[in-house]
Amino acid sequence: MSMKLTDVLRTLDELAPLRYAESWDNVGLLVGDPEATVGRVLVTVDYSSLVAEEARALGAELVVAYHPPMFAPVKRVPHEALWADAIRRGIALYSPHTALDVAVGGTNDFLADACGVEKGRRRPLRAFAAKPGAPEPDGIGLGRVGAIEPSPLQDVVTRLKPALGLEYVLVAGSLDKVVSRVAVAAGAGGELLGEAAREGADLFVTGEIRHHDALSAVRRGVAVVATLHSNSERQAVRAFASRLAPRLAPIEVVASERDADPFVVA
Numbered sequence: 001m002s003m004k005l006t007d008v009l010r011t012l013d014e015l016a017p018l019r020y021a022e023s024w025d026n027v028g029l030l031v032g033d034p035e036a037t038v039g040r041v042l043v044t045v046d047y048s049s050l051v052a053e054e055a056r057a058l059g060a061e062l063v064v065a066y067h068p069p070m071f072a073p074v075k076r077v078p079h080e081a082l083w084a085d086a087i088r089r090g091i092a093l094y095s096p097h098t099a100l101d102v103a104v105g106g107t108n109d110f111l112a113d114a115c116g117v118e119k120g121r122r123r124p125l126r127a128f129a130a131k132p133g134a135p136e137p138d139g140i141g142l143g144r145v146g147a148i149e150p151s152p153l154q155d156v157v158t159r160l161k162p163a164l165g166l167e168y169v170l171v172a173g174s175l176d177k178v179v180s181r182v183a184v185a186a187g188a189g190g191e192l193l194g195e196a197a198r199e200g201a202d203l204f205v206t207g208e209i210r211h212h213d214a215l216s217a218v219r220r221g222v223a224v225v226a227t228l229h230s231n232s233e234r235q236a237v238r239a240f241a242s243r244l245a246p247r248l249a250p251i252e253v254v255a256s257e258r259d260a261d262p263f264v265v266a
Helices: 005-015 049-058 082-089 099-100 107-115 151-162 190-200 211-219 234-248
Strands: 028-031 042-044 062-065 090-095 144-152 170-172 178-188 203-210 223-224 252-254
Touching: 005 028, 005 062, 005 090, 005 234, 028 082, 042 234, 049 062, 049 082, 062 223, 082 090, 099 107, 099 234, 107 144, 107 151, 107 178, 107 203, 107 234, 144 151, 151 178, 151 203, 151 223, 151 234, 170 211, 178 190, 190 203, 190 211, 211 223, 234 252
Parallel strands: 042 062, 042 252, 062 090, 178 203, 203 223
Antiparallel strands: 028 090, 144 178, 170 223
């Protein structure tokens, strides 16, 4: 069974509307013919060489890659570029990236859930600026902040690691510190640290953060947990694939098994 790519794109935009994406981002259909047919979709964080091989082996006509496989403006087409190979093979590439970060139920809501942030008591760290006369649902924007049951930081870390499929995370601050208000920002979320502090967060969870920003946070009474960049996003992207699958039935939607953070603990 198959459907037109243009119909798949409509469903993707319903789950993570592209109008939510940051202005600097490169989202949406990056490679592919909207009139082509799709029978298999592979969902991944990164369109790496291993994932490209997986897509070919699966026979996927569409790869939904959370991180845009092509980002900077293109003046020449490098023969060896993975996106150029996708064009040659007729594989479409789509990226939701910051649109999924901002959307309700996206990467930041998943990360907030993993930390135990109460659903009814969370809000964005940086609210989405809706256009005048175009109201948007509550709760959309970058990052999330909200209350958790007061707990030692160690308990939050113990809960967070299996939720993200991790054995280790980086922690700045005392593991004995009791935290009750948590801010999260998937990916490279350091730019939202100021908002987290102003919102009264005593814990900030993100993918990556600069060394001196972590030191500054601890001095201000905000503990930091960093997972490495894509580790803060991967399980959320897998959950996105699970939400997408029933919406696109009967075509097949598969979460990548070969996608992984480029760093390992050795």
